[in-house]
Amino acid sequence: MKKNLLIAIFLIWTSSLLAMDFPKFSTAGFYELPNTGREVYSMNLAWRFIKGDVEGSPYATDFDDSGWEVVSIPHGLEYLPVEASGCANYQGIVWCRKRFTPDSRLKGKQLFIHFEAIMGKSKVYVNGRLLKEHYGGYLPVILDVTDVLDWEKENVIAVKADNSNDPLYPVGKPQNLLDFTYFGGIYRDCWLVAHNKVFITNANYENEVAGGGLFVSFAEVSERNATVNLKAHIRNNSEKNEQVTVIFNLKKKSGETVKQVSKKVSVRKGKAGYAVASIGVDSPLLWSPENPYLYDLDVMVTTDDGAVVDGYRQRVGIRSIEFKQTEGLWINGKPYDGKLMGTNRHQDFAILGNALPNSMQWRDAKKLRDAGMKVIRTHYVIDPAFMDACDELGLFALVEVPGWQFWNNEPVFGERVYSDIRNMIRIHRNHASLFFWEPVLNETRYPDEFAKKALDICKEEYPYPYSIAACDHGAAGDHYYSLLLRPIESDLRDDKTYFIREWGDNVDDWNAQNSDSRVARGWGEVPMLIQAEHYANPSYIKEHPILCYETICNKPKQIVGACFWHSFDHQRGYHADPFYGGIMDAFRQPKTSYYMFMAQRSPEKSDLIADNGPMIHIAHEITPFSPADVTVYSNCEEVRLTVFKGGKEYVYKKDPSHKGMPSPIVTFKDAYHFMEWKAMARAGKQDDAYLLAEGLIGGKVVVSHKRYPSGQADHLIVRLDDEHVSLKADGSDVVTVIAEVVDKRGTVKRLNNSHVRFDIQGEGRLLGDASVGANPVPVIWGSAPVLVQSTTKPGKVRIIASMQNPGQSRPLEGVLEFETVANDQKEIFSQEELLIGGKSRSKMKSVVNKNDLERENERLRKELNQLKVREVEKQQTQFGVGIND
Known part of the structure; x- marks a missing residue:
């Protein structure tokens, strides 16, 4: 050959x-337990899909959808190019239909369809009946289908979803004026939940203040003991009154029971009641970013004869979070050492948009934890699978209500925001990773009374310790909040604690939107080195003070941490360029700055699932265009660089008295000269031509990284x-x-x-x-x-x-x-x-023939849009975004 x-x-x-074992994700907010009478089925497969509205009755069971595309969810309406900013995505009505026949064993059960999210406005029909109309794209859409299904023939779910602009529900702002893209479709999982007529309810469906479902909270937490408070909502849809026992069994990962308590509840037919209990835990294993220990809480409902009629598992992390004004952040009764550093996250992914399956949610969280992140500011009410991953990986999650730079004085808009706040809390309240809520609309000129109402809702929905809400420093109603975001250091108040929600961007005059932080991976070595330096400690910081890792670490304890902007490159609505400021690109491939952040994590090895311990990375490609200086990122006490086999050695020792970022960038000046490498290659010494970086702790090499120049592509x-x-x-x-x-x-x-x-x-x-x-x-x-x-x-x-x-x-x-x-x-x-x-998996393509009039109209629309964009830029400047001071 x-x-x-x-x-x-x-x-x-x-x-x-x-x-590794595939991560276990919750289904409709819980983990299924066998032999409890409760089952969960995925409804993700084999949906019919079409873009645009449809004549006739597409919700009817006998509607002919044979010409529609067949898709599976999560589904984002379309596949998009990597460069899809400037509203390149489809906006408008779509229809989705699913035929299904449930298992005959489920007949007589209580049945719910649970959509984790449908983007935009949606109407959900089952067998031709409209069961639910929903406004908003980030919270569950749940419907009771118990009495709607036909057990003699095939059933049909039909969903009409519309992601086009609508100012009457959040986000509200036109998409061509948004600094992100929310795409569309049934972009999260869909479940069929089946259980008996006496059951633990769903908090989002029940719509009770601080109620519904299972609520886990804590009265006190310390290394000596902790009190876990439990409240389970039990509904009786049977034909008779019932007296049941609710059993709460708290177990270690090993399966060993820590403590079990039970409560009897009498529930009249057609009514619901609460089982309230508490569990005292001696010497608890406490959850923290460094040690994210999770207990299993099995909750079961039994009848007088001991038969289990319902039950499921909830993962519980015992922890306390306190913000003590000038004393800063306390976790589990102790002051937290250092700053809690993390990032912001829009989840959209190359090609897919926002339609990420659970495994990709996990991988995102894992990559960020590998890089040393300890807190993620989610945009917005995030996928439950990502919160599950945060629980397990030791990532705090800062959860926001949907909204950005938009307020509508129409009363219905405010009411829908309030509803979002309540349901945001209900869906995520039991997660160990929950750091604090952002119930107010981001960078928005909202009324003072809205800020007060938003905080009141947080207190109503979570009336227990360790639930904190935050708003922007200087925003309307900020005097109501104890924790404030994006502080101006000269204005710090003794009665407040502060967190920097965004830092790192250094945008120009908002026109070209250039920044030394916005670097596409394909631009190569030197631009990515500049991005990393900008995030760490740029050389111009003395002349132009900015927020960077170095300066944030030197802030007072009252400023407890910060999330930089942004983890991944992502699409935007109002600008033709994607946001290139990620430390990874849209496919989650790392840029050089990723390793700079990784170097800030502790060098101590732990049992954390994510990558941890000593690290070292040579940020030099050994090309004719590479700089003379060789940059190394490492969290070790000492770095030794060898240039060529038997060649010159350079040594860097970390200054133990340094008070800024944990691991400053290591730069070996004038260590690389292309002509020397060329001479070695021509002499046939290619195997001797390398860079070797070694990380030392306690005088011993604990990690190393070796790089060769690339030869001919093979x-x-x-x-x-x-x-x-x-x-x-x-x-x-x-x-x-x-x-x-x-x-x-x-x-x-x-x-x-x-x-x-x-x-x-x-x-x-x-x-x-x-x-x-x-x-x-x-x-x-x-x-x-x-x-x-x-x-x-x-x-x-x-x-x-x-x-x-x-x-x-x-x-x-x-x-x-x-x-x-x-x-x-x-x-x-x-x-x-x-x-x-x-x-028939090929994506449907739309062909648009534009005549001269249409092209002229499009040109005029773009000019009008640019006038609106200037208002966006003005507001971003007023909120300090991108100014970086």
């Missing part, structure tokens, strides 16, 4: 031996970017696959402008096509990503990556093989519909 036909095959077998290597979480064969799970152009040694060749074509075989499918730049894929900074979705059958997936234009001297193909894992979640779907979808 000729050499140019050889294929370099790299096999990665993602088996149960190599991958082949493609293909890898999974899965954070050791296997692709689940549930028909909707997604994983990122990365192809990299490498030399014979395996060093990534960053400097090339190739395109990679992907082909797939087996139990997976590629998402997107050439119309959105998803396949073939341009090589950006040496790598080309593609998204792979699972089928419903576990098995082997084989991916072949090759150059779009192969040639005799071009890099050889790369092959990745891996196994998807079986789906342990029960599913309800029509197999016939799913098979149809498997044959």
Whole structure:
């Protein structure tokens, strides 16, 4: 076989031996327990979908939807190019329909359909009946279908969703004036929850103040003891009065019971009541970012004869959070050492928009925790799976009500915001990771009375210790709040605690929107080094003081922490450019600044699931265009750099008296000279030409990083970017696959402008096509990503990556093989519909022919929009966003 036909095959077998156990995600707010009479089924598969409104009665059971596309959810209406800002996404009405036949065993059960979220305005029909109308895209849509289903034939759910502009519910602001994009569709999970007629309710469905469902709170927390307060809402929809016993069993991870209590409750038919109890825990294992210990709380409802009629599991993290004015942040009864540093997060992902499956929520949280983040400011009421991940990984979550730079004086708008605040608290109140609420609208000129009402709602919905609400310093009604965001240091008050909600951006005059923090990964080495320096401690800080990691660490204890802007590159509505300020790109591929943040974490090794302990990274590509200075990021006490085998050594020792950021950037001046490397290469000493960085603690090398310059591109290597979480064969799970152009040694060749074509075989499918730049894929900074979705059958997936234009001297193909894992979640779907979808997966394309008049109208619309954008920019300046001072 000729050499140019050889294929370099790299096999990665993602088996149960190599991958971690798949993270356990809650379903409709709880974890299912067997043999309790409660079951949860995924409704994600085999939906019919069409863009635009439809004539006739698309909600009717006999409506002909045979020409519609078949999709699975989470679904974001469309696949989009990586550069999709400036309102490139679809805005308008869509219809989704699902045929299903529930298991006959469920007949006689209480049945709820639980959508985790539907973006925009929505109407949900079941078998032709309108059961729910909902306004807003970030909170659950729940409907009781017990008496609506037909057990003799197929049932149909029809959803009309509309993500177009509407000022009568939050967010409210026109999308072409938004600094983010909320996309559309049924973009989170859908569940069918089945249980007996006597059951633990759902807090969002019941709509009771500080009630419904299960409420876990804490009266006191210390290392010696803690009191866990419990309140469970039990409804009786049976035909007779019932006396039941509610059992609360708190268990360690090992399964060992810590303590069990029970309460009897008499519930009349058609009514509901509460079981209220408390559990005292001696020497509790406390939850904190450094040690995120979670107990299992099993809650079961039994009858007089001991039969279990309902039950589920809730994960509980015992912790206290207190903001003590000038004393700063206290966690678990002790002052917190240092600043609590983290980031902001818009979840939108390349190609997918906001429609991320649970595994991708986990991977996002894991990557951020790997980088040393301890707190995430979520935008907005976040997916439950992300909160589950935060609980397990030790990430505090700052939860916000939807809204940005918009207030409508119409009473219905305010009422819908108040409803969002209540339901935001109900859905996330039991999470250990909850840090504090932001119940007021971000950067918005709202009335003073709104701020007061928002705070009152927080107190009403969470009337227990360790629940804190915050608003912006200087905003209307800020005197009501004990915790304030984005402080102006000269105005600090002794009766307040402060948190910096955003820092890091350094935008120009809001026109071009350039900034030394906004750097696309593809711009290369030097721009990314500048971004990292800007976030850490820029050289111009003496002449132009700004907020950066160094200055924040030197703030008084009263300023307890900060979230920089932003974790990932993301799309925006009012500007044609995406926001490029992420420390990762839209595919979650790291930029240089990612490693700078990673270096700020503790060098002490722990049992944290996320990557932790000593780290070192050489931020130098050894190219003709690389700087003479060699930058290294490390959290070690000492860094030793060797240039060439047997060559010159450089040593850096951390100043133990330094009071700023934990690990300043390490720069070895004038250590790299291209002509010296060229001479070694021509002398045949390529194996001796490397950079070696070693991190030392206590005089011993604990970590090292070695880099070679890249040679001629030899082949493609293909890898999974899965954070050791296997692709689940549930028909909707997604994983990122990365192809990299490498030399014979395996060093990534960053400097090339190739395109990679992907082909797939087996139990997976590629998402997107050439119309959105998803396949073939341009090589950006040496790598080309593609998204792979699972089928419903576990098995082997084989991916072949090759150059779009192969040639005799071009890099050889790369092959990745891996196994998807079986789906342990029960599913309800029509197999016939799913098979149809498997044959027609190509995305529907809209062809728009524009005549001269339409083009002129579009030009005028853009001019009008630019006038409105100036108002956005003015408000951002007034709120201090991007000024960075």
